[in-house]
Amino acid sequence: MEIRCSSATARDWTGEALVVGLFSDAPGDSSRDLLKARFGDVLLERMERRRFKAKPGESLVLELLNQQPSTLVLVGLGAAAEFNLEQLRKAAALGAKAAHGSGASSVGLALPLEGLPPVAAASAMAEAVRLILFRDQRFKGEAEPTQPPTQVELLGLPADQLSPCQGAATSSQAICSGVELARELVAAPPNVVTPAALAETAAGIARDFGLQLKVLERADCEALGMGSYLSVAQGSDLPPKFIHLTYVPQGEVKRRLVLVGKGLTFDSGGYNLKTAGSQIEMMKFDMGGSGAVLGAMRAIAELKPAGIEVHMLVAACENMISGGAIHPGAIVTASNGKTIEINNTDAEGRLTLADALVYACKLEPDAVVDLATLTGACVIALGDEIAGLWSPSDCLAQALVQAGEEGGENLWRMPLRASYRAGLKSGLADMKNTGPRPGGSITAALFLQDFVNKEIPWAHMDIAGTVWSDKGRGLDPAGATGFGVRTLVNWVLAGGAA
Structure with a gap:
């Protein structure tokens, strides 16, 4: 699995499964505006019908027919004031796990990074993705089929800090x-x-x-x-x-x-x-x-x-x-x-x-x-x-x-x-x-x-x-x-x- 740092955003990323984090107490936040701009009002209506409240630990997987990405994973982040590096880590793990369940080979993580140190954020997300997808099947007679994504992109990182962010993400794999x-x-x-x-x-x-x-x-x-x-x-x-x-x-x-x-x-x-x-x-x-x-x-x-x-x-x-x-x-x-x-x-x-x-x-x-x-x-x-x-x-x-x-x-x-x-x-x-x-x-x-x-x-x-x-x-x-x-x-x- 290759983990790459990118300055691309959820607005322009192309791949199979896009993971977007939403706050529960900010209905007018930029992520919701972005979703509406890219996928239309119908997406917000589907979220409402599925009663997605963006609580911590909550996720919603939506299949998008004839679109790229073909899978949208919404991850609840809870209150914006309580969001920190540890919550980012948990959100990345939750999103990666849900995206993996969809069978996607390429995944983009679009999680809010405002106020967080970019290098630490990249490291935390990279660790979260790798560790949540670990499966130990050495002692099973018939191993369950499991194929992690071949490529994961960490989106929204500052363009001028991509190099140190990529270094941290790579080091985290060791x-x-x-x-x-x-x-x-x-x-x-x-x-x-x-x-x-x-x-x-x-x-x-x-x-x-x-x-x-x-x-x-x-x-x-x-x-x-x-x-x-x-x-x-x-x-x-x-x-x-x-x-x-x-x-x-x-x-x-x-x-x-x-x-x-x-x-x-x-x-x-x-x-x-x-x-x-x-x-x-x-x-x-x-x-x-x-x-x-x-x-x-x-x-x-x-x-x-x-x-x-x-x-x-x-x-x-x-x-x-x-x-x-x-x-x-x-x-x-x-x-x-x-x-x-x-x-x-x-x-x-x-x-x-x-x-x-x-x-x-x-x-x-x-x-x-x-x-x-x-x-x-x-x-x-x-x-x-x-x-x-x-x-x-x-x-x-x-x-x-x-x-x-x-x-x-x-x-x-x-x-x-x-x-x-x-x-x-x-x-x-x-x-x-x-x-x-x-x-x-x-x-x-x-x-x-x-x-x-x-x-x-x-x-x-x-x-x-x-x-x-x-x-x-x-x-x-x-x-x-x-x-x-x-x-x-x-x-x-x-x-x-x-």
Whole structure:
């Protein structure tokens, strides 16, 4: 699918399907006048008969006989005063989805751009079109026929800014490739995406884009004292894989960043077994953090940001039950020497991240960001549209929130309340791996903080609620969302402020 930026308008564009956005509270707006001028009063009468009110999320597809375009898609934008970049993104996705349903091979998007930065608008629309049309049919015996448009034109962009707009639209496709990779990894069943498969995915990125790759086997991790990570892996027949993928830019390295993703390719809960109603069958998405950082690295490798070295770490394994699985009540030692009493084997992600964060800090980075489907408590607190963000660094937290907004991913900064750390105290070891139920996502973040060098800016993102969508939302069809890729890439491209 080719996405082109154009200064043409809905008045003169020719193609198969034209998408036009209309405000609900501006009956005399220019888009309605344009429609009337091009298609006549009969079109407005058809809109009235179909009771199209231009509410947000509303769309109307009209077939135009013996005309070019042959399909007109009207998209509701809601109130003009509330229209912003995020609403533009949603409107572009809605329009592209409706146009695709008509079978059109060429689509023109004529959405209002007044007051919006043109380059950001072009990027947002290009991402929206690509991501809403993504379909994963790898595991269907008979794939449903689906053919996206071969050409999409983003209309109404300023003629003097077409070049930077086209550059942004083109760059967005690399980010979309990263999101799609993350979606495919998260959606795949646990018998397909194993720790070894994640390592092979990293190897493919390294091979295709010239990145450096190191994969630590169990013996290597033992030599580094990663007792916390390996305690989770010991119940599975599948060997753990500690994956270290590195992008090194040409020329001077001005900043070094580390992205850490939780990589539980399946989480049974261990001896604290997940029961009925716990979505155990969905625990293939417990490697959503690793999917996000792998997707981000794939995009970063293609975009090649200057001056920024990026390391990606994934401590991949399964959490299973067997005669060799870790017992509740066991005490293990992490690679920084801290001892951990495991009072719940289903709080395993933080055990794997602990050693990964210690390893990350030894790389002497300028900032570390980890992503994890870590707690159900975060889902209860923020639902399935907002990810939790914890960081002691105001600068890093603000940079990540802004990067998320630019990519249509919502983050909410949560507190790292020091007094809650008392809930992690153990009578036998340095700490327990879980605290009391209240504030569970906060104590999980406090647990991770104990494995980060206090001199290094660090942020933790809990994406447990946002990693999957049962019915689809925004730019995401139903299923895996690839959440986190856009935030991470935008943050890195902006310089990795911390």
